[in-house]
Every structure is written in C-alpha cells, then in structure tokens.
Amino acid sequence: MSEKLADPIDAATVVVARDTDNGIEVLMLRRNSRIYFGGMWVFPGGRVDPEDREIGDSGIINCDGLTLTGFRIAAVREASEEAGIDLSGANLYHFAHWLPPAIRPKRFSTHFFLVQAPMGLGEISIDNGEITEHKWITPAQALQQRSENEIEIVTPTFVTLDWLQKFENVDEAITAIDHPICFHTHIKEVTGDDPGMIAFYPGDISYETLDADADGPRRRCYMLKSGWSWEEHNGKNEGPSPKSN
Known part of the structure; x- marks a missing residue:
C-alpha cells in the first residue's frame, strides 16, 4: 500500500x-x-x-x-x-x-x-x-x-x-x-548521457505535459549531471541556452 x-x-x-x-x-x-x-x-x-x-x-x-x-x-x-x-x-x-x-x-x-x-x-x-x-x-x-x-x-x-x-x-x-x-513544482526525470531532473513552474509551456522539447514559453530549472541552470523566456526570442552552474 x-x-x-x-x-x-x-x-x-x-x-x-x-x-x-x-x-x-x-x-x-x-x-x-x-x-x-x-x-x-x-x-x-x-x-x-x-x-x-x-x-x-x-x-x-x-x-x-x-x-x-x-x-x-x-x-x-x-x-x-x-x-x-x-x-x-x-x-x-x-x-x-x-x-x-x-x-x-x-x-x-x-x-x-x-x-x-x-x-x-x-x-x-x-x-x-x-x-x-x-x-x-x-x-x-x-x-x-x-x-x-x-x-x-x-x-x-x-x-x-x-x-x-x-x-x-x-x-x-x-x-x-x-x-x-x-x-509550484512539477518534476520530470531525465535519463541517458546527462541524467538528472527538470523542474517546471507555472508559465512554462510544459508545466502540465512535462514535454521538455515543446516550443513556447519556458520557466524551468535543469538539474543535470552536466550542471544546473535556470531558463525563463516568453518563447518568442529565446536567445542562447542558459548558462550552467
């Protein structure tokens, strides 16, 4: 149970x-x-x-x-x-x-x-x-x-x-x-060569679907083996990938 x-x-x-x-x-x-x-x-x-x-x-x-x-x-x-x-x-x-x-x-x-x-x-x-x-x-x-x-x-x-x-x-x-x-966090586990998690927050296009590759507004935190990074944009002018820390 x-x-x-x-x-x-x-x-x-x-x-x-x-x-x-x-x-x-x-x-x-x-x-x-x-x-x-x-x-x-x-x-x-x-x-x-x-x-x-x-x-x-x-x-x-x-x-x-x-x-x-x-x-x-x-x-x-x-x-x-x-x-x-x-x-x-x-x-x-x-x-x-x-x-x-x-x-x-x-x-x-x-x-x-x-x-x-x-x-x-x-x-x-x-x-x-x-x-x-x-x-x-x-x-x-x-x-x-x-x-x-x-x-x-x-x-x-x-x-x-x-x-x-x-x-x-x-x-x-x-x-x-x-x-x-x-x-208010939704979590997706990531496997493969760069495992870890992605945390999605309200306003992210994938907040409900957890589809990390969907086009649109993003508001998420990557916590991967290669590093952590924050990504936030409105989906129109995405610019460069977020810097990892």
Whole structure:
C-alpha cells in the first residue's frame, strides 16, 4: 500500500542580504548533517509554529491570492534562533512561494522573504546544533561553489541565488519585487548521457505535459549531471541556452 501524502508543512525562509564592495552578499547557513536537509547550505528559516499564527502579522498574500498569517513571524524567529539576528523591526519583502510536487510523504510549503541586513549587525551567532557553519557570500560565488561540488544546495536556494546575482545592490533587488512568484513544482526525470531532473513552474509551456522539447514559453530549472541552470523566456526570442552552474 502506498504511503498517504500528508498536507505540506508551512515554513518561512528569509534571505538576509547586505551591500559590499563586491556587490550583494547573502547569509548562508549549513545544516547539521544529522537532520533533515543535512549538510545543505540554506538561508535562515523553518516551519511556522501554531503560536506564530496566534501572534499574527500584517498579512501576506501568496501567489494564489490567499491571505496568510504567521509566516513573517516565523521568518523573524528563525533568523534569531539560527543566526542571532534581530529582524523584529526590519521590513521583510515577500517574493516567492515554493511548493514541491506531491510525490513525497514530507514536503514544505515555504514562503521566501528578502531583507536588508540591519545596520550595525555584529557577529553571526549560530547555535552549533541545527546549524554548524555560516558565511557571507555573493550569489555568484555560491553558485560557483555549488558547480564545483564545494557546497550542496536545494533548488529553491539555487533559483534564488541565480535571481539575486543580476542585481547591483539590495535596494535594486527589493525594488524588483512586484508580487510573490509561484514556484509550484512539477518534476520530470531525465535519463541517458546527462541524467538528472527538470523542474517546471507555472508559465512554462510544459508545466502540465512535462514535454521538455515543446516550443513556447519556458520557466524551468535543469538539474543535470552536466550542471544546473535556470531558463525563463516568453518563447518568442529565446536567445542562447542558459548558462550552467
């Protein structure tokens, strides 16, 4: 008998970013190898607790137009618990909602926020329990380290880093946020000489059919043996193939 799929677990992630002479840097944390997503480099975040919803917040509208509560509170709490950062007075900008495909018993419905690192931020204080390492790094450097197998990241982290690397500073990235973007994922496994997976997202011509060769708009992430890459265009002026990282 197949295992029943549970409802997704609500979670929040916060990308803490700062401006430097090298461009934007983001705070990344390495999870303990003995826990879920063990060894992965992630942004601060975690599940939404019942008390987060009781406290409430100013309200979040997700990419499906639903009003949510508790996610911003959870993001602030997790930043404090995992990295010792106080974001209680900061503006958190809601920019994405990630939902994995319903193919595993445990999955997370995660809302992503971007925040400018507070002025005068001191040393990062990790708990050395769930989190074992931390570093400030540019998105381009993080992507390069992933391609060289120096760090492991999950798809939402990859796509977020790929998005952030095109901006000169944090304010520019914040200004580009118009509304939260849906990343409700459909997956196609790839075999042959370059095996891996392709993740399709709403707006891709093949979101429902999983036909990777269909002509039309594309919004997808390739996670292949040869490398990872993001591809997004309207299908009219496709341009060159996406660069692998």
